[in-house]
Every structure is written in C-alpha cells, then in structure tokens.
Amino acid sequence: AANGALFLASSEVKFELAPIEEGDASGPMSLPTGMALRKQQAAHSLIEEFMVLANCAVARRVAEAWPEAALLRLHPQPEESKFGALARALEQQGMPFRASGAHELAASLSACKKPADPHFNHLVRLISTRCIAPAKYFRSGAVPREQWLHSGLAEPTYTHFTSPIRRYADQVVHRLLAHAIGWEAAQSEEAVESEEAVESEEAVES
Secondary structure (H helix, E strand, O other): OOOOOOOOOOOOOOOOOEEEEEOOOOEEEEEEEEEEOOOOHHHHHHHHHHHHHHHHHHHHHHHOOOOOOOOOEEEEEOOHHHHHHHHHHHHHOOOOOOOOOHHHHHHHHOOOOOOOOHHHHHHHHHHHHHHOOOOEEEEEEOOOOHOOHHHHHOOOOOOOOOOOOOOOOHHHHHHHHHHHHHOOOOOOOOHHHHHHHHHHHHHHHH
C-alpha cells in the first residue's frame, strides 16, 4: 500500500452444504459436500479500505476525548529474528529478505516473485504471517504515545469500530465515541454505583 501498510495473504474458504432431511430437535441440518477458496472482489477491497479509514478516524477522536481510557489497538513492528528460517530459504534462491521494520518487510515481500510460479509470492506472504506478533488492544493511558503504531496498517492511531455485531471491543469503542460526540452523557461513578445498587435490590426481590 502507498502508506507502507503490509499486505499479508489470508485465504478465506467457503463450504458447500447439502441439507439433511431428518434434522433434529434444534432444526434443519446440513452436511458439508465441498470446499473452495472465496474469491476476493475489487468491491471487497474497497469496503476494507473504507473500514480502515473509519477505524482510524474514530481512534483519533476517542483518543482525544479519552486520553487515559480510550480502547485502541496496536501492532508491534516485525522482529527480524523471527524471519530467520524464511530469510535463509529465500536467500538460497537469490532473494534477499529484510524484516527489521514494516516498510522493509513490505518491500521484501513485494520482491519475492517467480515468473514461472504465480503462487510463490502468495505462499511467502502466508508464511510471513506466522512470523509476525499478533496485534493487541490497549488502554491509551497505559502505553506511551510513541508505541501506539499499528505497523501492519502503518497507522499511528487505530482501533476497532466497524464490526460491533461480532466484536465486543467495537461495542466499547461505540460507547466511547457516543460520549465523545455528545450522543450519550458519560455516567459518573456515583450514578453507576447507584444503578448497580438498584439492580442488586431488584435481583434479591425477584
């Protein structure tokens, strides 16, 4: 990507299912009859780009509003030592490989190509994903600002916002943003304690 983001291959599969007539008490059932790779369309890439932009914009806003309590996400820079075996294998084929930082890794991955093997670059990118530390969530006040970088996306401030139906972290960020832009008033500690007390009493009564 133009901003130095890493593109690491991640194949997604889809299953073909055939219904079973009997089923059980929980409802209709199906059996897998086949599997295939899901084809990535240009529209999918466009949607992903917009989702990243939305996540970045929200991350900046909640970090500004909640400098000590924003839920953000970072991705450490790649460690070259973790790529030792891959680098040696590629260098034996005349392909120098460097991974001391995200920009160097991106450049090395782009250069790993074999005209006679169109799948080679995809394979190298798949192996590279096993050598990179996973991204992690953090509280803005718990990590120095210079360590907030999401190296995989080359973004200085990032969070998860766009998938609240499948990630709880996104729901938390939705609430932080709602308070930050005035859609919801942030509850004081006293209000939260009072609400919890009422709920506790109702539970005892029931």
